[in-house]
Amino acid sequence: MENPKMRDRDLADKLGISEAELVAATLGETATRIVADPDRIMPALTRLGEVMALTRNESCVIEKVGHYDNYTSGEHAAMIVNQEIDLRIFPNHWVQGFAIEQETERGMRRTIQVFDAAGDAVHKVFLRDGSNADAWAGVVEELRLEDQFDAPEIVPRKPVEPAKGRPDQAERLRAEWDKLTDTHQFLIMTRRLKMNRLGAYRVAGAPYARRLAPGVIDTLLSKAAETAIPIMVFVGNAGCIEIHTGPVNRIVEMGPWINVLDPGFDLHLRRDHVAEVYAVTKSTRRGDAISVEAFDSAGGLIAQFFGVLRDEGAAQAWSALVADLATLDAEVTA
Known part of the structure; x- marks a missing residue:
């Protein structure tokens, strides 16, 4: 590891x-x-x-x-x-x-x-x-490649695309959002409106995308562990996304990291890198897909957490868990 x-x-x-x-x-x-x-x-x-x-x-x-x-x-x-x-x-x-x-x-x-x-x-x-x-x-x-010692050709790392939203298109965004029947349609919609994921969340606002306090990731994982709710965790980069589906059990803090340390599954997330978190609702044919999504200060997606839609009981429990997560305003004024 x-x-x-x-x-x-x-x-x-x-x-x-x-x-x-x-x-x-x-x-x-x-x-x-x-x-x-x-x-x-x-x-x-x-x-x-x-x-x-x-x-x-x-x-x-x-x-x-x-x-x-x-x-x-x-x-x-x-x-x-x-x-x-x-x-x-x-x-x-x-x-x-x-x-x-x-x-x-x-x-x-x-x-x-x-x-x-x-x-x-x-x-x-x-x-x-x-x-x-x-x-x-x-x-x-x-x-094995035949040529072993050719120096790797390195190109400059592409910067993360910052949030791209169009407040003048807010009504159209919400109207198109209401028509979604699959989560995969979301990015197609945002590209069509010349926005990206984070920009669309900022423009749409609640109830489509409710901004949460960065600290809620700890709460989310702890409550999921306490209640044994199976969840889906998506972590990736431009070349690969890896997904965990199932419960989380052992939640451990180590300095700036919040960790899941379970048999067969580990997650290590830098809490101090989390700048924005949203609870997002997208409609699908199987019901609402509710996610909690964390972004860094540059606008990069850190991780996404979903409920398990195919398990009706788990999906309802996940929905209730996310609904209880405090919004950013509530966190600030508390």
Whole structure:
């Protein structure tokens, strides 16, 4: 597991290089350059058995233990969907891949890591004690690139798009919002109105998007744990979104981090990076999809939390939990 207090990206930033360049510096020693194509990587990973899948952004890390089964290819969007590992993959951002084998204080660590064009990590896979380590060498050889020492081409990291809203289109936005029948229609709608997600939330206002105090993420996770409500947690970056569906149990504070430390599922979220939080309601054919969404100061999406719509009781309990979360104004005036 990556230590949430000191990540490879943090070390790379201190050195003034990308994380991919940090890894590439160990080529021929602990790292092997591999193909970054998910159509090649995902089927090969099934041979490793139970592993840990990690996806992160600047402010949040999600880790799930399971098997890389049930892969569906797609030119623009691919996916793995099974009970343990649930991924949405965007292949255009899978640019550089490495297999890393490194001796640590805890023993040999073997991991597959994929990076985007800026050298930022898109997705990582870690072998565990129960993994099929005997298959590792064959998987690496299958994915290994012929050219091992070509320096990675790094392009500047794209800045996060700031909130883009059009207050003059508020009535039209709300009218279009009322017509939604699927959550996937939302971003299509905002693009059509020349807005983005955060900008639309700011413009629409309650009851479509109710702004909450940043501290409610702690409350949300604690209440979900206390009441055993199953939830969905989405954490991602431009190249991959990883999803947890199920209960959360052990909630632990560690400095600026709020953590879920459960068997098979870890979440590490930097509370001090949370600048805006919204409770959002979008109508679907199966009922209202109610989410709590956290953004950083640049407007980047940190994480999304949903109820489980297919479980009517859980969906109702989630709706009640979110309704009880204090708005930003209430938090300020309390």
